[in-house]
C-alpha cells in the first residue's frame with residue numbers, strides 16, 4: 001500500500017534570545033491511508049512542533065524548518081506556497097488542537113459555520129440536508145440539545161463544547177489526513193471515548209489517516225496502529241502498537257510503559273514520572289539525550305545513537321537495546 005504521508009529527516013529550529021535551538025531533529029515517519037500513528041512523549045519533546053511544521057503553522061519568525069521533507073500524496077508540504085497549503089488545510093488535511101488555534105468565527109452561529117463546511121465539501125446537499133448533516137455531526141461529537149446549539153454563537157458555549165464543535169468541523173471535511181494534537185485532553189472521559197469512537201468510525205468509512213498526539217498511553221492503545229516515541233526532539237523508538245507495548249526496546253519507552261493502565265486498576269493513566277528531567281534546550285548534549293536519566297547509560301551514550309532495526313518495522317535509537325531485549 002502506498003503512503004499518504006512520508007516525513008523524512010525533519011529538523012526544526014527556534015531562534016530565541018538565548019540562541020538557536022533544534023527542537024525537532026531528524027524525525028521520520030510514514031502513514032498509509034486508514035492508519036493511525038501516535039506521537040508520544042513528555043511535554044516539550046517536539047510533538048506539537050512536528051505537527052505545526054507539517055501544516056506551515058510554525059510561529060513566525062522564530063520557527064524554521066531546517067531540513068527534511070514531508071511528502072503528502074507526492075507533494076512536499078514543507079515547500080508549498082501559502083496558497084497551496086491553505087487549499088489543503090481543512091480540505092484534504094484537517095487538524096484539531098487542544099487549544100483551538102483557528103478559533104471559531106465569533107460573529108457567526110455554530111450552525112452557519114458547520115453548514116459552510118458542508119457547502120464546500122458536500123455541494124450535492126441542499127440546505128435542509130446540510131442542516132441535517134450539521135445536526136447529526138453535532139450529536140455525534142456529544143453535543144446535547146444540538147438543535148438549539150445550531151443557533152448559538154461560539155461565546156455562548158463552554159470551552160469543552162467549543163472544542164467539540166471544532167472537532168465536528170474538522171471531521172465534517174472528511175479529510176484524508178487528520179492531525180489531532182491532544183484533542184480530548186480537556187474533555188471528560190465519556191466524551192473522550194465518544195470522540196475516539198467517532199474518529200475510528202470515520203476512519204473505517206473514509207479510510208482517513210490520523211496522526212494522534214497524546215501523552216495518554218491508554219488512548220494510544222485504543223486508537224493507534226503505530227507509535228513514534230519522541231524524546232527531547234528526537235525519535236527514541238518506533239513500532240507497531242502491540243509490538244511497542246509487548247516488547248519496548250528503548251529505556252525511555254520502558255519507563256513510559258511502567259505504569260500502563262491495568263485491567264485490575266482501570267482509569268486514566270498519564271505518563272509516569274521518570275526520575276530526572278528532560279534536558280533544557282541549552283543543556284542538550286551531542287550524545288543520546290536520554291542518557292542523563294537512563295539507568296543503562298555508559299560512555300558510549302555520549303555519542304548519538306543511530307537508527308537500529310529491531311526488525312524491519314521496529315526501530316530504536318539506543319546503544320544498549322540489544323542487551324536489554
Ligand SMILES: Nc1ncnc2c1ncn2[C@@H]1O[C@H](COP(=O)(O)OP(=O)(O)O)[C@@H](O)[C@H]1O
Pocket residue numbers: 014015016023041042043044045046047048049050059062281
Ligand atoms: N514559539 C516558540 N519559541 C521558542 N521555542 C518554542 C516555541 N514553541 C515551542 N518551543 C520549544 O520547542 C520544543 C518542543 O515544543 P512542543 O513541540 O510544543 O512540545 P510538545 O508538544 O511535545 O509538548 C520545546 O522545547 C519548546 O520550548
Ligand SMILES: [Mg+2]
Pocket residue numbers: 044047048049181
Ligand atoms: Mg504539544
